[in-house]
Amino acid sequence: MSIQSENTFQAIISHAKEYGFVFPSSEIYDGLSAVYDYGPYGSELKKNIRDYWWKSMTQMHENIVGIDAAIFMHPTIWKASGHVDNFSDPMIDNKDSNKRYRVDHLIEAKADQLTAAGKSEEAATLIATMEALLAAEDFGGLKKLIEDHKIVCSVSGTGNWTDVRQFNLMFSTEFGAVSDNEEDNKVYLRPETAQGIFVNFLNVQKTARMKIPFGIAQTGKAFRNEIVARQFIFRMREFEQMEMQFFVRPGTEGTWYQYWKEERLKWHLSLGLPATKYRYHDHVKLAHYAKEACDIEYEFPFGFKEVEGIHSRSDFDLTQHQQYSKKKQQYFDNDIDESTGKPYGNYVPYVVETSIGLDRMFLLLLSNAYEEEVLTKEDGTTDTRVVLHLPAKLAPVKLAVLPLTKKDGLPELAQQLMRECKPYFHCFYEEKDAIGKRYRRQDAIGTPFCVTIDHQTKEDGTVTIRYRDSMLQERVAMSALKDLVMKEIF
RNA sequence: GCGGAAGUAGCUCAUUUGGUAGAGCGGUAGCCUUCCAAGCUUCAGGUGGCCGGUUCGAGCCCGGUCUUCCGCUCCA
Numbered sequence: 303m304s305i306q307s308e309n310t311f312q313a314i315i316s317h318a319k320e321y322g323f324v325f326p327s328s329e330i331y332d333g334l335s336a337v338y339d340y341g342p343y344g345s346e347l348k349k350n351i352r353d354y355w356w357k358s359m360t361q362m363h364e365n366i367v368g369i370d371a372a373i374f375m376h377p378t379i380w381k382a383s384g385h386v387d388n389f390s391d392p393m394i395d396n397k398d399s400n401k402r403y404r405v406d407h408l409i410e411a412k413a414d415q416l417t418a419a420g421k422s423e424e425a426a427t428l429i430a431t432m433e434a435l436l437a438a439e440d441f442g443g444l445k446k447l448i449e450d451h452k453i454v455c456s457v458s459g460t461g462n463w464t465d466v467r468q469f470n471l472m473f474s475t476e477f478g479a480v481s482d483n484e485e486d487n488k489v490y491l492r493p494e495t496a497q498g499i500f501v502n503f504l505n506v507q508k509t510a511r512m513k514i515p516f517g518i519a520q521t522g523k524a525f526r527n528e529i530v531a532r533q534f535i536f537r538m539r540e541f542e543q544m545e546m547q548f549f550v551r552p553g554t555e556g557t558w559y560q561y562w563k564e565e566r567l568k569w570h571l572s573l574g575l576p577a578t579k580y581r582y583h584d585h586v587k588l589a590h591y592a593k594e595a596c597d598i599e600y601e602f603p604f605g606f607k608e609v610e611g612i613h614s615r616s617d618f619d620l621t622q623h624q625q626y627s628k629k630k631q632q633y634f635d636n637d638i639d640e641s642t643g644k645p646y647g648n649y650v651p652y653v654v655e656t657s658i659g660l661d662r663m664f665l666l667l668l669s670n671a672y673e674e675e676v677l678t679k680e681d682g683t684t685d686t687r688v689v690l691h692l693p694a695k696l697a698p699v700k701l702a703v704l705p706l707t708k709k710d711g712l713p714e715l716a717q718q719l720m721r722e723c724k725p726y727f728h729c730f731y732e733e734k735d736a737i738g739k740r741y742r743r744q745d746a747i748g749t750p751f752c753v754t755i756d757h758q759t760k761e762d763g764t765v766t767i768r769y770r771d772s773m774l775q776e777r778v779a780m781s782a783l784k785d786l787v788m789k790e791i792f
Numbered sequence: 793g794c795g796g797a798a799g800u801a802g803c804u805c806a807u808u809u810g811g812u813a814g815a816g817c818g819g820u821a822g823c824c825u826u827c828c829a830a831g832c833u834u835c836a837g838g839u840g841g842c843c844g845g846u847u848c849g850a851g852c853c854c855g856g857u858c859u860u861c862c863g864c865u866c867c868a
Contacts, residue, residue, distance in 0.1 A: 312861080320803050320818080332841060332858050385868065395793060395865090464793070471868080493868085530793070530866060537867080591868080604862090677828085685829075706826055734820095738828035745828095754827065766827070773828070 311603035314672050315534050317688065321747050323347065323668070324535060336531030336539045343747050344664070346698035346728065348542075351663050352521050354696060355544045358569055359519040366517035366546065367510050371498025373523060374477065374489050379497050382626035383619065384591065385472060385490075392441060394448065395464040403455075405444050405466055406436065412453045441466035473525045473539075491525035496655060498522075499547045500619045503631060503651075507549075514633055514651055515558065517548040521660065533604060535661045542660040549651040551635060552617065558654045559594050559614040566610055566656050567598055573693045575670055581606060591618040600666050609666055610658035617650040624650065667692060671748060677773075690748030691771055695791045699749040700727040701783075704740050706756040708733045715780075716755045719765070723784050727791060745770055751787055755780075 318324040323344035327337035340348055360368045380386045392405040409432045416425035428451065435443040444466045454461045477489040492498065499506075499518045506518050521544045531537045550558045563582070571577055583606075585595040594614040599606045620631040635646035671690040678684050694700065703720050705712035713733055723729050730749065732740050737754060744752050754766040759780060767783070768775045778786065 315861090316803060326859080329859095333860085335859070383868090387868095393793095471866095526867080528867070532861080534860090608867095679828090687829075704827095736828085736830070737826065738830085740829095741827085742829050756827080768827080775827075 310672070311534075311669075313674070314603070314668055317672060317746070318344070318534075318668060336528065336537065338535050338538060343698040347667070347692070347696060347748075348660060348664055350696040350698070351667070352542075352544065352660060354573075355569075355658070355660075355663075356519065356521060358572075359517070359546050363517065365512065365515065366519055366548075367506060367512065368519045369499065369502055369506060370522065371495070371502060371520060373492050373525075375492055375497060375501070377489055378626055379501060379623070380472065380490050380493075382622040383497050383500075384622070385493055386470075392436070392444060392466050394445065394466050405448070406432065408448065408453055409444075409451075412451055471526045471528065473527050493526050494524050494657075495520050495522045495543045495545050496547060496657065497619070499545065500623055500653075501627075503549070503620060504629075507633065514635060515548060515550045515554070517546050519544075519546040521545075535665050536602070536604075536607065538661060543657060544660050544663075545655065545657045547615075548654045548656070549633070550654060551646060552649055552652045555593065555614050555616070555652040555654055559612065562654055562656050563596060563612045566612060566658075570598065570600075570609075573667075573696065575666075575693075579670070583608070591615050600669075602665070602669050607662075609662045610656065613655045613657070615653040615655050617652050619653060620650045667696065687742055687745055689745040689770065692748035692750075694750040697748045697750050697791075698728065699730045699744070699747060700751060700791055701787050702730045702732065702740070702744045702749050702752040704731075704737060704752060704754050705733050706737060706754055710757065711760065712755050712757070715759055719753065719755070719780055719783065723787065726784060726788060741768060741773075750790065753783060 315324075319326075321343060322341035325339045325341055326333040327339050328334045356368065359366050394403055394405050394408065409428060413425040413428050416422070416428065428447075431447060432444070435447060442465075445463065448463060449461060452461060472493050473491040474488050475491065476487045478487050499520055502518070506512065507516070521542065523540060524543050525540050528537060528539055531539055535541075548558060548562060567580060567582075570580060579601040581599050581601075583597040583599050585592070585597070588595055592613050593616045596612050597608040598610040598612070600609045623629075624631040631650055632648045633651050634648050637646055638644065639646050668690070671692045673689050673691060675687050675689055676684055677687060690697075692698075701723055703716045703723075705716040716731065716733070720729055720731050730744070732743075734740075741752055748770070750770045752768040752770070754768065756766065758777075759765050763780050764777045765780045765783065766775050767778050767786070
């Protein structure tokens with residue numbers, strides 16, 4: 303029985319803070335908007351998710367290898383990828399309708415009106431002025447131009463505008479200590495990890511002697527200067543991605559797209575997460591690089607939201623890099639094409655991408671795990687416990703070792719068990735407070751197994767293992783414990 | 793970015809019209825107990841988000857700012 307209150311999300315955020323999973327960044331300085339830090343248990347959980355993903359990609363697929371590319375990359379990469387151009391347009395908002403316009407679209411529409419009214423000369427002047435101002439990045443001038451021509455919002459009909467702003471979602475900084483010209487030294491913090499894979503495509507293919515089809519996996523931080531970043535760690539300005547780019551022969555991308563679409567959902571379900579909380583969302587409107595795209599969505603407390611994306615990116619990225627870098631990004635395919643009897647030969651591979659947000663996966667697990675459970679005690683009274691039903695293989699702490707008392711040599715036996723298990727998985731030792739209280743503390747951080755050492759342990763070498771989800775207890779040999787836990791977390 | 797709401801101890805919240813802040817839970821140290829948050833004792837923890845204004849006096853009134861949540865917008 304669970305209390306699914308409407309404040310579940312709030313409760314999860316509080317719990318994450320109270321038990322050392324997630325803290326607001328720079329909290330003693332009032333925090334930094336949409337930036338969060340992971341605490342002792344949070345960093346363990348996050349690392350476990352990352353490791354599980356990494357292993358499922360690289361270790362479990364012989365044709366997938368990993369890399370770890372730098373966050374700084376050559377500025378031209380972002381021109382080639384389309385990130386610079388697609389987000390360099392100045393925008394303006396109407397304060398009454400809250401509708402946002404691209405400044406050039408707004409002014410061009412006005413020019414069209416003028417032309418239609420027979421004032422084509424005025425229209426031409428307007429366009430020329432606009433282009434000069436855009437080239438000079440004179441945002442004040444652009445706003446004035448809009449106001450001077452009494453351009454109004456088509457929804458509200460008013461000319462109540464905000465200032466003109468440039469919404470580039472990439473963070474930039476200067477590269478190198480001495481700078482004569484800021485633009486020359488401008489570098490971006492990567493807005494996605496994928497490009498680090500694309501630009502290393504040939505390095506990896508050659509050195510790891512990979513044959514198509516093959517994949518390159520990477521986890522790492524990415525940065526986006528989101529206009530609105532909210533919902534706890536769901537949308538942050540600094541976040542971590544786990545991406546895999548799968549390079550395939552042109553013409554086979556549809557099959558591989560289907561394959562990874564299904565494979566990735568299976569990965570989620572392999573963690574024991576409920577299928578009913580998942581759904582696919584196929585994209586109708588596609589990004590500039592995409593051929594096919596879908597999201598794997600999960601039902602968070604605030605609704606169905608994207609956790610992972612699977613995109614068929616065609617040869618867009620490699621072709622762009624080939625063009626901008628003037629280095630061929632081709633692969634020679636020695637396999638025989640049955641229709642011609644000859645090798646497939648040189649081509650730019652197509653790419654199917656799987657891209658999952660690590661922080662979103664973290665929030666997903668926390669949302670799924672959190673429960674305020676009502677317990678009915680033997681005397682009929684009720685009690686509640688807060689428990690995180692995290693998958694055992696991802697839990698920050700796997701085993702809590704708890705001597706029933708701190709006397710009679712029980713701590714010594716418990717320490718012996720600690721020494722035995724510590725090298726294999728994360729253990730936690732505690733002898734303070736009543737046993738029930740210690741169980742509850744472990745429930746709150748999602749520890750799947752607690753072990754109690756009592757007086758009987760001294761006589762027959764058995765201990766009590768207590769399971770987090772069922773709260774059931776069993777007597778098992780202390781010597782069997784390590785293997786018992788190992789079996790559950792692998 | 794626009795609109796709405798909120799910010800008091802680690803968490804959840806009190807503090808009746810302005811008079812220099814309390815509780816429960818949690819934490820800590822110890823006693824006692826020993827299989828599901830028992831009890832007793834000890835201690836720690838807040839310049840009321842921050843800055844300014846009004847006032848003899850501000851957690852409370854006013855302005856600004858930061859942060860968070862909700863709706864809209866955005867999300868290559």
